[in-house]
Amino acid sequence: MSFKILIVDDDREIRKVTGIYLENEGYKVLKAENGEEALKIISEKKIDLVLLDIMMPGIDGIETCMKIRETNMMPIIFLSAKSEDLDKIQGLTSGADDYITKPFNAMELIARIKSQLRRYTRYSVVQNASKNIIEIGNLSINTDTREVAVGDKDVRLTPKEFDILELLARNKGMVFSIQKIYERVWKEEFYRSDNTIMVHITKIREKIEENPKKPIYIKTVWGVGYKI
Incomplete structure (x- = not known):
């Protein structure tokens, strides 16, 4: 199974480099440069995991995360340059599953993505077992x-x-x-x-x-x- 991962970041270089890491691992990658574009993609396609920047123009990552959570339960991992504990707490309480500080190690990012997808897949199996x-x-x-x-x-x-x-x-x-x-x-x-x-x-x-x-x-x- 090839998971679809959405990268949401206003930095084109981060979208490009992160996309290369993920594609090398066999993931299908979609990209959005802001929250509005991300929400549109999520409404039209089945996304398995979202990598979400916090500091973006327009709808920031926190608000985008909260809007995603209104209708979707896929894992969300924040990628942010903000490293204070308060920022991490705010990110996690807005509905995210994990928080990684930029600059990040590619191997750590991949490991966290795999962990979240394993957990989400198990949860989906349990949900599907109860079809009613x-x-x-x-x-x-x-x-x-x-x-x-x-x-x-x-x-x-x-x-x-x-x-x-x-x-x-x-x-x-x-x-x-x-x-x-x-x-x-x-x-x-x-x-x-x-x-x-x-x-x-x-x-x-x-x-x-x-x-x-x-x-x-x-x-x-x-x-x-x-x-x-």
Whole structure:
């Protein structure tokens, strides 16, 4: 299995050199020069681990880390020139799994990446063993009891709303057209003028999203459909 690692740093040379280290170890490497670009990549691709700089223009590493943690549980390792204990504590409490100070030793970086990926892979296996529970960020879906919760708040969905949410959640990252959702959930032929799916998606968002107008779970892929 070839893991995908995202390097997020505004220093082009660090992105280049770190990328070479990782590619030599057999990892697939993606790169972003700021937090905004990183969040876009993570929303579109499955990333297994993030190397994240703290001091960046725009959204800094701390805020980027917190936004990633809203919907993703992959390991995050901070790479930072800030070496004070307080900086490390702030980085780890924002949701990161590890913190390495620049300049770093390439062998140490690789060792820490392998350690985090081993831990994450074991965790994923345990999660997958319990197929009846789907967890995405603070969203929890129990497919046996058909119960949904966001954090510690229970959410009451209609049977069709639950079926749509389960379909998207079981296929995280996959885009489903309105027609495909309708035919999978209703098991009937779809009529182009039917706005049933849009109405149901709106209602689901009102129940599970903190801000339905800026959803973090059910995303619209314009002109294509919806995905989680």
